[in-house]
Amino acid sequence: xxxxxxxxxxxxxxxxxxxxxxxxxxxxxxxxxxxxxxxxxxxxxxxxxxxxxxxxxxxxxxxxxxxxxxxxxxxxxxxxxxxxxxxxxxxxxxxxxxxxxx
Amino acid sequence: xxxxxxxxxxxxxxxxxxxxxxxxxxxxxxxxxxxxxxxxxxxxxxxxxxxxxxxxxxxxxxxxxxxxxxxxxxxxxxxxxxxxxxxxxxxxxxxxxxxxxxxxxxxxxxxxxxxxxxxxxxxxxxxxxxxxxxxxxxxxxxxxxxxxxxxxxxxxxxxxxxxxxxxxxxxxxxxx
Numbered sequence: 536x537x538x539x540x541x542x543x544x545x546x547x548x549x550x551x552x553x554x555x556x557x558x559x560x561x562x563x564x565x566x567x568x569x570x571x572x573x574x575x576x577x578x579x580x581x582x583x584x585x586x587x588x589x590x591x592x593x594x595x596x597x598x599x600x601x602x603x604x605x606x607x608x609x610x611x612x613x614x615x616x617x618x619x620x621x622x623x624x625x626x627x628x629x630x631x632x633x634x635x636x637x
Numbered sequence: 638x639x640x641x642x643x644x645x646x647x648x649x650x651x652x653x654x655x656x657x658x659x660x661x662x663x664x665x666x667x668x669x670x671x672x673x674x675x676x677x678x679x680x681x682x683x684x685x686x687x688x689x690x691x692x693x694x695x696x697x698x699x700x701x702x703x704x705x706x707x708x709x710x711x712x713x714x715x716x717x718x719x720x721x722x723x724x725x726x727x728x729x730x731x732x733x734x735x736x737x738x739x740x741x742x743x744x745x746x747x748x749x750x751x752x753x754x755x756x757x758x759x760x761x762x763x764x765x766x767x768x769x770x771x772x773x774x775x776x777x778x779x780x781x782x783x784x785x786x787x788x789x790x791x792x793x794x795x796x797x798x799x800x801x802x803x804x805x806x807x808x809x810x811x812x813x
Binding site: 540541542543544547550551554555557558561562563564566567569570571573574577580581584585587588589590591592593594595596597599600601603604605606607608609610611612614615616617618619621622627628 | 650680700717720725760777
């Protein structure tokens with residue numbers, strides 16, 4: 536198996552992203568769905584870093600840092616939303632929150 | 638492709654598979670930390686040591702610890718694992734799984750088909766990243782700061798407990 540390093544890195548990022556996507560689709564526990572979004576963000580950042588090492592430019596790593604900051608903000612807001620959902624519905628099933636009682 | 642990358646990639650994929658097949662959320666979180674560490678090793682092999690350190694500190698350190706404390710605070714235990722086991726039947730996940738496998742095959746075909754000239758891995762030093770961060774990307778850095786501020790305010794607003802609508806004076810009257 537003699538792959539180009541860029542190809543191998545992009546393959547790994549693609550596999551991790553699809554694993555996260557599968558987990559978002561099959562899981563109904565809402566904390567697991569948040570974890571899967573984290574996996575997908577991480578895979579996207581890995582792809583950026585691999586591209587940065589391919590071209591020898593710093594732009595990909597700058598994007599990775601922005602992805603890190605965005606993941607931190609997303610996790611804090613997401614956990615607060617899950618807390619509210621758990622206090623109101625007493626469950627973590629995302630199907631329970633499928634209707635909007637507007 | 639060196640052996641470090643292959644081993645780290647295999648560990649990352651295996652740990653992520655365990656994350657998405659685990660019923661107990663604490664086990665899944667620990668596997669996710671392992672997966673993030675393996676991805677940090679991969680980042681190191683791709684000539685981005687500073688990004689590898691940031692991955693460990695922020696992802697595996699800060700974010701995972703935040704989620705673990707949150708799960709401990711909610712006090713989820715064995716019954717949630719049983720619920721999850723009942724929810725995760727094959728007839729629920731088989732069709733999305735097939736779709737995702739087809740998508741993955743398409744992606745692999747597209748990546749493998751395009752033969753690149755061998756250029757190898759180029760190391761991007763942190764100095765270059767810092768120069769780019771505070772040079773052409775300065776406005777994006779400031780926007781990221783605003784995003785973090787909005788995240789803090791949003792988390793505080795959403796995580797607040799429900800306030801009582803009864804005034805303190807009326808409550809005292811009700812008690813007496």
